[in-house]
Amino acid sequence: MDSGSEVASQHVASLPTSGDADAALVRLAKNGDPAAQSQLIQQWSIRILATCRAHIRDRQAAEDATQETLLRGFRAIHSLQDEMSFGGWLRGIAQNVCRDWLRKQQRRDGLIHEERCDILTDHRHDPAEAELNQQEKLRQLALAISDLPTPQQEVLNLFYFDEMSYDDIAALLQVARSTVNTRLATARESLRKALTTLEREQ
Amino acid sequence: MSPNQSPHSNPIDCETAQRLIATSLDDLLSPMATDELSYHLAECAACRGYQQALSDTDELLASFGREQQYIANSIAESVAAELHSNSAVSELANGNASSHQHHPTRRGSLSVLLVVASTLMMALVALWIAANPDNSTEVVNVPEAVPSEAHETIAHINAATGPVFVRNDPSADWQEVALLETLGCSSGTSIRTGEASLCEVETESGGIVRLNRGCVVTFRENNSVSVESGEIYCVSSDSMPIEICTPSGAVQSPAPAITDMPIFCCPTSSACSVKTETSPTPAWAEVACSQGTVRIAAGANESQLTPGMSLIVSDGEIRPGNADDALLKTRWYLPLLALGRPEHKVEVDQRVNALLSRIGFAKASFLYEDQIRELGETGAWPLLHMLSDPDMKQVPQRHVAARLLEEMATPAMAKQLLSLIDDSEPMVRQSIAVALHRLLDGPEMFDRTWWAGDASPERDRVQEFWQQKITRRE
Numbered sequence: 001m002d003s004g005s006e007v008a009s010q011h012v013a014s015l016p017t018s019g020d021a022d023a024a025l026v027r028l029a030k031n032g033d034p035a036a037q038s039q040l041i042q043q044w045s046i047r048i049l050a051t052c053r054a055h056i057r058d059r060q061a062a063e064d065a066t067q068e069t070l071l072r073g074f075r076a077i078h079s080l081q082d083e084m085s086f087g088g089w090l091r092g093i094a095q096n097v098c099r100d101w102l103r104k105q106q107r108r109d110g111l112i113h114e115e116r117c118d119i120l121t122d123h124r125h126d127p128a129e130a131e132l133n134q135q136e137k138l139r140q141l142a143l144a145i146s147d148l149p150t151p152q153q154e155v156l157n158l159f160y161f162d163e164m165s166y167d168d169i170a171a172l173l174q175v176a177r178s179t180v181n182t183r184l185a186t187a188r189e190s191l192r193k194a195l196t197t198l199e200r201e202q
Numbered sequence: 203m204s205p206n207q208s209p210h211s212n213p214i215d216c217e218t219a220q221r222l223i224a225t226s227l228d229d230l231l232s233p234m235a236t237d238e239l240s241y242h243l244a245e246c247a248a249c250r251g252y253q254q255a256l257s258d259t260d261e262l263l264a265s266f267g268r269e270q271q272y273i274a275n276s277i278a279e280s281v282a283a284e285l286h287s288n289s290a291v292s293e294l295a296n297g298n299a300s301s302h303q304h305h306p307t308r309r310g311s312l313s314v315l316l317v318v319a320s321t322l323m324m325a326l327v328a329l330w331i332a333a334n335p336d337n338s339t340e341v342v343n344v345p346e347a348v349p350s351e352a353h354e355t356i357a358h359i360n361a362a363t364g365p366v367f368v369r370n371d372p373s374a375d376w377q378e379v380a381l382l383e384t385l386g387c388s389s390g391t392s393i394r395t396g397e398a399s400l401c402e403v404e405t406e407s408g409g410i411v412r413l414n415r416g417c418v419v420t421f422r423e424n425n426s427v428s429v430e431s432g433e434i435y436c437v438s439s440d441s442m443p444i445e446i447c448t449p450s451g452a453v454q455s456p457a458p459a460i461t462d463m464p465i466f467c468c469p470t471s472s473a474c475s476v477k478t479e480t481s482p483t484p485a486w487a488e489v490a491c492s493q494g495t496v497r498i499a500a501g502a503n504e505s506q507l508t509p510g511m512s513l514i515v516s517d518g519e520i521r522p523g524n525a526d527d528a529l530l531k532t533r534w535y536l537p538l539l540a541l542g543r544p545e546h547k548v549e550v551d552q553r554v555n556a557l558l559s560r561i562g563f564a565k566a567s568f569l570y571e572d573q574i575r576e577l578g579e580t581g582a583w584p585l586l587h588m589l590s591d592p593d594m595k596q597v598p599q600r601h602v603a604a605r606l607l608e609e610m611a612t613p614a615m616a617k618q619l620l621s622l623i624d625d626s627e628p629m630v631r632q633s634i635a636v637a638l639h640r641l642l643d644g645p646e647m648f649d650r651t652w653w654a655g656d657a658s659p660e661r662d663r664v665q666e667f668w669q670q671k672i673t674r675r676e
Contacts, residue, residue: 034286037282037285037286038278041278041282041285042275042282045274045275045277045278046270046274046275048274049277050270063273066277067281070277070281071281071285074281074285134627137262138265138266141259141262142266145266157267160263160266160267161267161270162267162271163267166228185225188224188227188256188259189256191259191263192252192255192256192259195255195258196255
């Protein structure tokens with residue numbers, strides 16, 4: 001990281017709370033501070049990836065959508081009025097990008113289930129290594145997650161990708177803390193069932 | 203407490219227990235609930251199984267989350283690079299006299315270059331080659347009229363992967379160099395690489411200039427190099443910058459006035475690549491920074507590049523360059539690193555580590571993987587060191603390193619590989635076994651999946667066979 005980022009970190013370190021720190025960082029980024037922009041991009045890329053993966057099954061397309069969201073967001077950051085609402089605003093852009101992609105995909109293929117084929121092709125592997133090792137389990141997990149309802153996936157992804165707290169997830173998604181709790185518990189339980197069944201079939 | 207349970211037997215039922223187990227994953231249980239759950243678990247095998255399965259799922263999710271973090275980081279890097287490269291361009295698009303005020307030293311270095319360049323126009327400088335009487339291969343002719351002592355050596359060729367040609371006069375014929383180590387370049391020496399060869403030149407101040415295939419450059423005093431055509435990669439030393447220019451209409455057509463020549467300055471401890479293309483017209487040059495800060499001056503425009511940024515200069519205009527990362531942009535010089543020269547060891551290690559960190563997490567992972575293969579034996583050693591490093595715990599990278607060693611490991615690595623055969627990762631053990639099977643030629647009875655699980659008699663027999671082969675060889 002260059003010295004500019006250190007300057008941005010110093011700005012942030014002197015601020016009292018994380019919410020204020022985020023807003024201060026957003027203000028710097030709005031003024032074109034490249035270090036502040038880099039720091040925000042670094043911080044938010046994982047959360048936007050969490051949202052995009054929840055909306056789009058195709059892994060590659062979700063990564064592209066994440067990139068597109070961040071580029072669109074940071075190019076338009078000067079138009080953001082309330083610095084405190086940066087997260088929700090960026091997530092809104094992500095949802096729009098994902099919706100656009102899904103619409104185009106439906107027009108192109110007509111069939112949603114082809115996305116499922118993408119995932120399977122993507123994770124094809126050498127049959128000689130088919131035993132239930134870590135990589136294989138991760139592949140199955142990715143498949144099982146993509147079968148969960150989108151709201152559950154998003155909570156699950158935010159919790160595990162970025163280790164966000166229940167409260168932070170609730171604030172970002174604008175839902176009650178208990179909703180986050182329920183979605184996460186239901187998602188875990190569904191995954192446990194899916195993985196246990198797969199293990200028995202092996 | 204469940205109404206149908208006696209307080210002296212199990213105080214909670216399975217449904218409640220499983221709900222508590224789910225909550226306990228996030229450490230949110232009260233002390234009382236923890237006690238109740240422990241009591242229930244001690245007596246209920248089904249719930250213990252449930253707890254194990256849920257905790258396995260949780261661990262797997264955490265591991266999946268870590269993989270996603272790598273991907274997100276890689277996306278963040280490319281987004282930041284693209285945003286900042288665009289903002290640099292828009293700054294230039296508004297370029298005016300004020301931009302010059304930000305870089306007061308830029309004018310100074312331009313003046314230096316002008317003096318050097320005009321001197322070059324007038325003086326034809328000779329090339330000196332120390333002829334080796336024992337070597338029958340053709341060497342470069344040394345013009346008799348110009349004694350070699352008259353010309354200070356400003357650079358020398360370190361290494362090349364094929365034919366390299368030199369000349370000391372733009373109108374003279376190119377001469378193939380046979381003895382690289384004896385070639386000293388003086389100011390005005392031009393070097394050309396063949397259609398399939400690369401070469402590395404070191405300046406007297408310790409700067410490195412690598413020439414891609416079919417490249418022509420001319421070296422001058424003051425660590426200045428002009429790229430006539432093709433692509434170079436420069437690393438300046440920590441004591442002296444390198445100045446790069448692209449004269450002879452290589453970037454603008456018709457040929458620009460000398461004051462309009464694009465100049466790329468690679469300050470101390472910086473690295474950049476410069477690529478010139480004459481088609482399609484107008485000709486253009488792309489400069490990409492991979493270390494430190496690189497400055498550009500083209501006509502009235504100036505800009506600074508930081509690592510990951512790339513700009514294209516054409517007809518005095520500057521626009522964003524291609525978004526490939528530095529590892530892809532500089533892939534062409536890997537055959538030079540593959541020569542295995544000791545001074546490249548640290549660079550090869552860093553390169554392999556950087557490549558490994560992208561494999562599996564970048565969109566075009568196979569490109570990074572291929573780059574490691576291109577390094578051949580030189581690239582295999584860092585992979586082996588990484589696997590042997592007890593502090594290196596990143597599972598996906600260890601898997602990739604082991605998989606690459608299946609095909610890249612060399613016989614000299616057999617002993618160290620055998621010491622890794624009991625690695626904690628099943629996939630690593632299997633790959634090491636495949637590598638040893640290939641290197642030590644057997645035994646006939648072999649199945650990689652023996653190393654997927656716990657030790658077995660078959661596995662012990664094969665390892666014993668390898669151990670004996672290695673001992674005999676020593």
